[in-house]
Amino acid sequence: MSDVVIRAEGLGKKYLIGRRQAHRTVLRDVVTRAFKGVASSAFDILRGRQRMVDDATEEFWALKDVDFEIKRGDVVGIIGRNGAGKSTLLKVLSRITEPSQGRVEIRGRVASLLEVGTGFHPELTGRENIFLNGAILGMSRLEIRQKFDEIVAFAEVEQFLDTPVKRYSSGMYVRLAFAVAAHLEPEILVVDEVLAVGDMEFQKKCLGKMHDVAGKGRTVLFVSHNMGAVRQLCERGILMSRGNLTADADISTVIDAYQQQYVKASDFSLRCGSMRFESFTTGVDQDNGRIKMSIAFSLSQSEIVEDFCLLLYSTNGVRLAIADLSRTLALPTQLGPGDYEIECSFGPLMLVDGVYDIGLYLKTGSFTDSILGCAQVSWKPVLHEGVSYRYPSQHRGYFETEVKGTITPRNRD
Amino acid sequence: MSSGPRQFPESPSSLSTAAQPDNAEAGDGALRLTILEAGRAERNYYRDLYHYRELFAILAWRDVAVRYKQTVIGFLWAILRPFITMVVFTVIFSKVAKLPGEGSAPYAIMVYAGMLPWFLFSSVLSEASSSLVSNANLISKVYFPRLLVPAASAAVAMVDFFVSLVILVIVMLWYGFMPDWRILVLPAFIALAVLASLGPALWITALNVKYRDFRFIIPFIVQFGLYVSPVGFSSSVVPSQWRLLYSLNPVVGVIDGFRWCLLRGESQLYLPGFLLSLGVVVFFLWFGIRYFRRTEKTFADIV
Numbered sequence: 001m002s003d004v005v006i007r008a009e010g011l012g013k014k015y016l017i018g019r020r021q022a023h024r025t026v027l028r029d030v031v032t033r034a035f036k037g038v039a040s041s042a043f044d045i046l047r048g049r050q051r052m053v054d055d056a057t058e059e060f061w062a063l064k065d066v067d068f069e070i071k072r073g074d075v076v077g078i079i080g081r082n083g084a085g086k087s088t089l090l091k092v093l094s095r096i097t098e099p100s101q102g103r104v105e106i107r108g109r110v111a112s113l114l115e116v117g118t119g120f121h122p123e124l125t126g127r128e129n130i131f132l133n134g135a136i137l138g139m140s141r142l143e144i145r146q147k148f149d150e151i152v153a154f155a156e157v158e159q160f161l162d163t164p165v166k167r168y169s170s171g172m173y174v175r176l177a178f179a180v181a182a183h184l185e186p187e188i189l190v191v192d193e194v195l196a197v198g199d200m201e202f203q204k205k206c207l208g209k210m211h212d213v214a215g216k217g218r219t220v221l222f223v224s225h226n227m228g229a230v231r232q233l234c235e236r237g238i239l240m241s242r243g244n245l246t247a248d249a250d251i252s253t254v255i256d257a258y259q260q261q262y263v264k265a266s267d268f269s270l271r272c273g274s275m276r277f278e279s280f281t282t283g284v285d286q287d288n289g290r291i292k293m294s295i296a297f298s299l300s301q302s303e304i305v306e307d308f309c310l311l312l313y314s315t316n317g318v319r320l321a322i323a324d325l326s327r328t329l330a331l332p333t334q335l336g337p338g339d340y341e342i343e344c345s346f347g348p349l350m351l352v353d354g355v356y357d358i359g360l361y362l363k364t365g366s367f368t369d370s371i372l373g374c375a376q377v378s379w380k381p382v383l384h385e386g387v388s389y390r391y392p393s394q395h396r397g398y399f400e401t402e403v404k405g406t407i408t409p410r411n412r413d
Numbered sequence: 414m415s416s417g418p419r420q421f422p423e424s425p426s427s428l429s430t431a432a433q434p435d436n437a438e439a440g441d442g443a444l445r446l447t448i449l450e451a452g453r454a455e456r457n458y459y460r461d462l463y464h465y466r467e468l469f470a471i472l473a474w475r476d477v478a479v480r481y482k483q484t485v486i487g488f489l490w491a492i493l494r495p496f497i498t499m500v501v502f503t504v505i506f507s508k509v510a511k512l513p514g515e516g517s518a519p520y521a522i523m524v525y526a527g528m529l530p531w532f533l534f535s536s537v538l539s540e541a542s543s544s545l546v547s548n549a550n551l552i553s554k555v556y557f558p559r560l561l562v563p564a565a566s567a568a569v570a571m572v573d574f575f576v577s578l579v580i581l582v583i584v585m586l587w588y589g590f591m592p593d594w595r596i597l598v599l600p601a602f603i604a605l606a607v608l609a610s611l612g613p614a615l616w617i618t619a620l621n622v623k624y625r626d627f628r629f630i631i632p633f634i635v636q637f638g639l640y641v642s643p644v645g646f647s648s649s650v651v652p653s654q655w656r657l658l659y660s661l662n663p664v665v666g667v668i669d670g671f672r673w674c675l676l677r678g679e680s681q682l683y684l685p686g687f688l689l690s691l692g693v694v695v696f697f698l699w700f701g702i703r704y705f706r707r708t709e710k711t712f713a714d715i716v
Binding site for chain 2: 015027028091092093094095096097098099100101102103104105106107108109110112114115118119121123124128131132135136137138140141
C-alpha cells in the first residue's frame with residue numbers, strides 16, 4: 001500500500017454565478033426564464049439568427065487544475081488570500097461538495113472542522129451537545145463516551161454540563177465546541193480557520209492539542225491566515241492563488257512566496273456579495289505614523305453599505321485597531337453600480353517594527369463578514385523620542401510607548 | 414423503527430465501564446478508499462448509510478428532544494390534534510352529512526383508523542421537506558449522507574404516530590370494539606404508510622432545497638389531501654366506476670389497509686385499487702430516492 005493518503009488530479013470546481021445575484025431560485029423565475037428562453041430561441045430561429053447563449057449566469061472557477069499528493073503523517077498548511085480557493089478545496093476534500101472536474105483519491109476517514117460547534121443546538125444541554133456534535137463530526141458513540149471526561153475537562157465547563165447551551169457565555173460555548181473537535185481522531189483532519197475565535201490562552205491550548213494530533217502520525221490539512229500558527233504547526237505548505245495551486249514546498253518557502261504576493265497588488269480579487277475588490281494597496285507613512293490604503297472596488301448592483309472598516313492585525317491574529325471608513329469618510333450608505341476608489345490613511349500608530357495584516361469588515365445588503373489577510377504592511381523601526389529600544393522587537397509587544405516621569409528621593413515622615 | 418425518545422447521554426461514571434476498543438471500526442476506516450469525481454455515483458452509498466446509523470439515531474433523538482421544548486403540554490400535542498380532529502370529523506361526516514360508516518364499526522373508530530396514517534403521511538411530508546433547509550448549517554459544513562436528515566425528521570413523525578396509537582386503544586376500549594387477528598398485519602401497513610410518505614417527501618425535500626416555493630405548496634397539499642383522501646369518510650362512498658382512479662392516491666391504499674386491519678374486516682379491501690396504490694407507492698419511493706440521490710451532491714452549493 002502506498003503512503004499517499006490524498007491524491008488530487010486536475011481538480012476543478014465551478015460555480016455558476018447569477019448576474020442578478022438572486023439568493024435562491026424561485027420557481028416562477030425558472031418558469032418565466034424558461035418561457036422567455038423558448039420564446040426568444042423560437043424567435044431567433046424564425047428570423048434565421050444565430051441562437052444566443054444564455055447570459056444570465058457566468059462561470060466562476062473557484063478551483064482549477066489543482067494537482068497534489070499528501071502522504072500519511074504530513075501536516076500541510078494551505079495558505080492564500082481570500083477567494084484563492086482554500087475553503088473550496090477543503091469542502092471538496094471533506095466531500096461536502098462534489099468536484100466539477102478531475103478526481104481525488106482519499107485513503108482513510110476524513111473529519112472536517114470547517115466551523116466550531118457545527119450542529120450545536122441551543123436548547124440542548126452541554127452534555128447532550130457533546131454527543132450530538134461528536135456524532136456530526138464523525139465520532140462513534142463509544143468513542144465519545146471514552147473521551148467524555150477528557151472533553152469536559154478540556155472545555156472547563158463541568159458545572160454547566162446540564163445547562164442548555166443557549167445560557168452559556170460565548171467563551172464557554174466556543175470552548176465546549178472546540179473541545180469536542182479537538183478530540184477527533186480521524187486518519188485525516190481538515191481544519192479551516194477556526195482558531196480565530198476564543199481568547200489567546202485557549203487558542204494556544206487548541207494549537208497545542210492539534211500539535212499532539214499531528215504528532216501521532218495523522219495527516220492534518222490546516223487553512224489559516226495566522227502565519228504564526230501555520231509556521232508553528234506545519235512542515236509543508238501549499239499556496240493557492242485564484243483557484244490555482246501556485247506553490248507546494250516546505251512551509252517557510254511557501255510563506256515567503258505568499259508574502260511576496262502582496263507586492264503585486266494588481267492581481268488581487270475578492271468578491272463579497274455584489275462587491276468586487278480589485279486592488280488593495282498599502283503604504284506606510286512612518287514619519288506621521290500612518291498606514292495609507294488605496295482600495296479599488298466595483299459594484300454589480302446598487303448596494304446598501306452599512307459598515308466598511310479596515311482592521312489591523314498582528315501576524316498571530318490579534319486585532320489591534322479598527323478604522324471605520326463608513327462613518328469617518330462619510331461613505332454614502334447607498335452606492336450605485338460602478339467602479340469606486342478609496343484613498344485613506346489611518347493613525348497615528350506607534351507600532352513596534354514588524355509585519356502587520358490588514359483585514360476588512362464589511363456589512364452590505366448581500367454580505368456581512370470580517371475578512372482577514374487582505375493586505376500586509378511592514379513597519380520599519382523608527383526612533384521615537386522617549387522610547388527605550390533596549391529590548392528586541394519580539395519582546396516589545398505591538399506598540400511603542402512614550403514614558404514620561406521623574407524620580408526623586410522621598411522623605412519618610 | 415424508532416423506539417421513542419431515548420435518554421441519551423448516561424452519567425460519565427457508567428460510560429467508562431462500557432469502554433471497549435473499537436477494532437472493527439478502526440480497521441475498516443484505515444483501508445477505506447474514497448474516490449471523488451464529478452458526477453460519480455457513490456459506490457457504497459448504502460454501506461455508508463449504515464456506517465452513519467449512529468448519526469441518524471442522534472439526529473432523530475435531537476429532533477424528538479427539541480420538538481416539545483418550551484411547550485406547556487408537550488407530548489399531549491401528539492394526542493390532542495388527532496383526537497380533536499376525530500371528534501370534529503365524526504360529528505361532521507356522520508351526524509351532519511350522514512355518510513355511511515363501515516358496517517357495524519363505530520364511525521369514530523373508522524375515522525381514527527384513517528387519521529392515524531394520514532397524520533403520519535402529512536407530518537412526514539411537512540417535517541421532511543423543511544428539514545434540509547433548516548439544517549443548512551450542517552449541510553454546508555460536514556459530510557454525511559443527506560438522506561439522514563429527512564429520515565430523522567420522519568422518525569419524529571413516527572414517535573407522534575405511536576403516541577396517538579395509544580389513543581386508538583383507548584377509543585376502542587371505550588366503544589368496546591375489539592379487533593380480530595387482522596391486527597397482526599398492522600405493522601406491515603405501518604411500514605407501508607412510512608414508505609408511502611417517504612417517497613414524495615424525499616422528492617419534495619430535494620426540490621425544496623432549490624425551489625423554496627414548496628414551502629408554500631406543502632401546507633396546501635396537506636390541507637387539500639385531507640379532503641381527497643378517505644380520512645373523514647369510508648372509501649366505499651366513492652362510486653365504483655371511479656374507485657380505481659381514486660386509488661391512484663397512494664394514501665387511499667394505506668388508509669384502506671389500516672381500516673381492514675383494525676375494523677375486524679367490516680371494511681373490505683378493494684384489491685385492484687389496493688394493488689394500484691401499492692404500485693404508486695413503489696414508484697414514488699423509487700423516484701423520490703433517485704431524485705434525492707441525483708441532486709444530493711449539489712445541496713451544499715445551493716442551500
